[in-house]
Amino acid sequence: MHFSAGDLARTRIAEQPDPLWETVLSLHQLREHRREPVLDGWRRRGCARSVRALRLLSPLMPPRGYFPDFLTPAEASGGLECGIDAVLATPRGQLRAEIGLLAACNPLPHWARPLSEGNPRTLHGLGRALREYHRGVLAPGWPDIASRIEADRRHRTDAQCRLGTAEMLRTFAPMLHWQPPVLTADYPVERDVHLAGRGLLLVPSYFCRDRPVALLDETLWPVLVYPARAPHPGQLADPGARLAPLLGHTRAAVLQALQEPRTTSELARHAGVSLSSASEHASVLRRAGLVASTRQRHCMHHTLTQLGSHLLSGMLKGC
Template sequence: MHQLQEKRRDPVLDAWLRRACRRGRQAQRVLAPLMPARGYFPDFLTPAAASGGLECGIEAVLCTPRHQLRAEVTLLSVRNPLPTWARALADGETGTLHQLGKALRQYHDSVLAPAWQDIASRIEADRLHRTRTQCSIDTEAMLRTFAPLLRWQRPVLAADYPVDRDVHLQGRGLLLVPSYFCRNTPVALLNEGLPPVLVYPARTGRPPPPSAAGSRLAPLLGHTRAAVLQTLHEPRTTSELARHAGVSLSSASEHATVLRKAGLITSTRERHRVRHTLTPLGVDLLAGRA
């Protein structure tokens, strides 16, 4: 919903946006006031129970305690004009809640479901990359794969965020959620009494075809280094990097060192191997995004 309201369209989501804007307009009109593109939006719209699937999530929204509905809708109204029915929603009026549930279901069916295969594949690729690192090395190595978006400095995980804020886990776990739609900075729940969640942009997948990216980057990086960078459209070990880029093992290692120092890739040791991965900056450079 935030992306549909953005004036500056993200090229990564461009194809999805063109389709989505033609669908589910009625549901979008209902939901848009509750989900402004900037600033606060209610925590009750992203319940933890949604991990059990769409219907579990909608049921959790409909069962939100009245005191939470009232507090969060009131907070939303401070900086956002709300429709008249928002008062009934804040009071937990049954009919209004069911209309909200209907809109959420219609929105999913018309806007998200047609693109779900692409969404799910990108999320799964991100999750596989993180969990493989965590299982083969440890959790701290996994946290370092988020650089430069997230910065792990034991015992603090730091992130660029619209407001200056500290979240103390106090022994609770942190749920890291890869998002197809989250673009620039991570998103966290406002209510610190809820289970801690951090939503972050999922890895954006493959860059443009090598010919397009290579022609732009070769004069800047040199043909070989540009080829090495392009080869990392998916994580590779140094030997895999050498084989796919057509260079020697020592040359691949040297180029990876330069690209890592430039902030374009990260390198994670996995026992006797080193695996190289594009950073968000490296992905954007290959895609030609500012």
Template sequence: MHFTVGDLSRTRVADGPDPLWEIVLSMHQLREGRRKSRIGTAERTCPDRRQMMRVLTPLMPTRGYFPDFLTPAAASGGLESGIDAVLSTPKRRLRDELSLLAQHNPLPSWTRRLADGDVDTLRWLGRALHRYHKYVLGPRWPGIAARVEADRRHRTGVQCRAGTEAMLHSFGPMLSWQSSVLCADYPVDRDVHLGGRGLLLVPSYFCRRTPVALLNEQLLPVLVYPACPPVPEQACTPHSRLAPLLGHTRAAVLQTLQEPRTTSELAHHAGVSLSSASEHAAVLRNAGLVASVRERQRVRHILTQLGADLLNAGMPPAWP
């Protein structure tokens, strides 16, 4: 993803979980047979399960393209707003995106009516989305929201204290920020030029392995990424499980970087000398746990995604 200066000023993190992205991405996991005890059990006990899955399954293949109209920007305002936007998709867009889906996935005959914008078929899709969210995701939504909110607080905290570029550095090694270009290990080789529109970063509970983007580059640029679990305060103290691996001082330095800090701030909060703080930060940076951004005469250190994951290692997931 190629940024301009204007794109940096318009890049932000979504205010909360996007219900339609979570539906699509949890469907991917469900069909891959993952998280059976959590998603699969609820799905099997859902009323009218077969009809619901008959609608959703063909539209959400586990690999490759799925229609962009299933994840409209309006879903940031909640499930109802998102489904209303899905049902209001123009006929031409329905036809184009379903035709693209059909190139690599055999579609049932009823999708022809959907491509024609048939009102009853669109309502059928809307009911299936409602039912899936209510019975499969609804009971677990507090835990989903908690993980997304923890990630959002971390990213926006970095952005407020150190700027958007520092926030983009915090995604390493999942995402790499260098010279106005954000790179991801994506299944398809793509170049997206934001062109001054900015980027909406959407943390997701069910996103796994790699981030996901919309195919249609005329739409608002969106990048959905795996939300990192909340890091408990006690996850990395000098007596934690990380201390034997990193050493007591380095484990404490890593924990201190749950908030972006300059080298002098890091030394103060970790209780070490300035030279020692710089040395520990360099070791953690070389290990991919920390990113460092120069700000004039200062260097600010930021916890990366890998560093956050390490702090959270062995902790229970954020489910109720």
């Protein structure tokens, strides 16, 4: 991937998990029978509705080689329903071209032809299958998926804020190699992608494995999906539980609730404490340098400082 200075300025990390990329990549893992907590749970449940969805989706998402770009639209960054709406609104020309590419290397079922022609009934059947698969396979384990992706996102964005985008790209080594102005990845086929001032959206994924994945159509907005880092073995799933002996259970809960900026009333609601208690604990954490507070009109807004973020994520050295 070839960058210009403008591309570096427009490169960013996706703000939340992409439900359609996770759908495609989890389906790949499901058929490879790798051990994954989310998929192991699905296998144990044997959800019949998800099995039907799997049968419909599998031909469109082969575990090796090409799968259609229209299955992972950029709109899915807004959530599952936004993504499915975009899939259903795919122009017929794109459907025809991408399913044609898929058919060149893979046998497809009889309904693939009406899908390539934009048949509304077939498209809505695809939408139902995507919802059923997400509900049966991904939704039960979505907190774990989101937690790993958020931890990775915080790691990358922290490096980007402190050191700049060029240095943030070095955090992907050895999976990606940054030799300005080119970002190189081990990839099944040789490709050169010129970002041409559009920047790059980096999407951390729970189910992406071994190497990153990119869209084939270079006229679409450049996206690179990569494996989110697994948590450090020494990190607990609940950082609040680790901090409780140091801060006390209530103050640890208040700190943990500030993983997103909140007003005092929002903080009280998410931490499960009274308004006065939330204000008091925020003041103590602010004096300790873990929280920053600013007044906007009649509300006090609280955010984690860099120190507070590092402490909560378990990344603070020597703690």
